[in-house]
Amino acid sequence: MTAIKVENLEKDYGKVKALKGISFEVEEGEIFGLIGPNGAGKSTTLKILATLLIPTGGRAEVYGHDVVSEADEVRKLISYLPEEAGAYKNLTGYEYLEFMAKLYSKTGKSVEEMLKLGIEIAGLGERIHDKVATYSKGMTRKLLLARALMVIPKLAILDEPASGLDIVNAYAIRQTIKRFARDEGVTFLISSHNMLEVEFLCDRVALINKGIIIDIGTPKELKEKYNAENLEEVFMKAVGVKL
């Protein structure tokens, strides 16, 4: 089944053309990466799919639902992790997850089940009982990822999920994402400008630059096509940077 269908999507912010008619599809259970440099249009694409921005042109669907006219339906199917996100600082990590589990429990899993899963994903040990205000950036990021995945969404939209994390925590997050795709069938749309990281994580990637998708494929296909050793090199060759 098709999880995401994006057709000729455009977004203008005043005179800035952030998306100039991009198209791609993501199949259910896939881990799909949108990769490109700063300002390429990654966050804009993710926000449109998360129903937080209205496109200027084109259309996008999540599991067959239009992200504009059926935004409520889409919201029931997705979890969205913004690039710059905070959690309620006066709550402990535990209280935050409990609060969120109560909000979402109507959709299936019980509060206890979600909370148990959330605590496991966050991997904060005893610190889960400390206030969020005392957490490091990486700890907060893990808590927010736990919140996004404990509901077992049909589609997780993660903007730079490992941003600001050290290698051990970034590795743990990648493993969690892979586990949820494999065991729970969760579809992932991930943005990153860390092309090497994406190579290890994603089944397929779209290369985006200045609001245009330059190419789409599995990391292996793209490396072969551009005769490149890694996705970083693929990207440089695809945009015509002389190496």
Ligand SMILES: Nc1ncnc2c1ncn2[C@@H]1O[C@H](COP(=O)(O)OP(=O)(O)OP(=O)(O)O)[C@@H](O)[C@H]1O
């Ligand atoms: N609210 C806004 N108002 C005006 N321009 C914006 C706004 N948000 C984004 N832009 C512009 O749209 C373009 C795409 O931005 P976007 O945040 O989607 O890129 P990105 O690929 O996510 O970049 P980064 O990796 O730096 O997060 C950029 O030129 C940016 O300056």
